[in-house]
Amino acid sequence: MYVCWEITTRCNLSCEFCYNFKNLPDERFDRMLSIADALALNNVDVVNLTGGEPFLHPRLADIIDYCYKHFTLMISTNGMFLSKKILSRIVPKTELVGVSLDAVTEREARIMRGRAYDLSIVLANISLFLAYKMKLKINTIITKYNKKCLYDIANFIESLGDPNIIWKLYELTINNNVTVAGRRFGIPREEFVILVDELRSRYPSLRIISSDSDTMNSFYIIVTPNGDVHVPVKNNFKSLGNLLERPLADILREVDFDFDGNRNLMNYI
Ligand code: SF4
Secondary structure (H helix, E strand, O other): OEEEEEOOOOOOOOOOOOOOOOOOOOOOHHHHHHHHHHHHHOOOOEEEEEOOOHHHOOOHHHHHHHHOOOOEEEEEEOOOOOOHHHHHHHHHHOOEEEEEOOOOOHHHHHHHHOOOOOHHHHHHHHHHHHHOOOOEEEEEEEOOOOHHHHHHHHHHHHHHOOOOOEEEEEEOOOOOOOOHHHHOOOOOHHHHHHHHHHHHHHOOOOEEEEEOHHHHHHHOOEEOOOOEEEEEEOOEEEEEEEOOOOOHHHHHHOOOOOHHHHHHOOOOO
């Protein structure tokens, strides 16, 4: 199984279309280790450490030290916080890092991610990940504000010269966490499909994968910092129990969870 574990909901950005949970307190470290144990006991294979911004968690490297023997680990980050010190600790134990990149021009990047976003820092950190031989996934949410920038991003990824980079294109996810303002970023499904197809045919050398909002709203399991398990129910995430109180298998039995779809999320690793 593939699980997204939001180790913190704190974030330096406030993207309007953010669907992640917000304003939940960080969990005590010993309880985080208990959550990791519970995931391991429940046949979870891949854990994506997300947030909020996971690099804001002061014990990220300690969490990875504890977890890497049990799971294949991924990190999803907005790319603004990184240091050589933490990189040298996490690279040998982390399979993949996903960095959000929705534009390679400052103006469009800030429309997508807000004024606090600094594209130059993110681009420098992408180079740093590659310099440390970290397998990289670039995550791009396609919206009405960046759809004209997609070729620029493709050219940028090509220019990095690493054929192992995965470029994942997301349709904007609309669920109960997305603000009304965030919903205006979306484009129709048909347009999303056409844009992805065009990019695939124009850039055959890039490893392009895509995820529409149905995927997010059907196959993902999200664990919030305190161990609550949120699963999709009718296109919205609902908390059905806590990992420290009930086995994940019991929690998932309450819904008609699509295990095959969830397993497919791991195909690119
Ligand atoms: S960077 Fe990610 S977690 Fe932070 S506000 Fe934006 S979408 Fe949400």
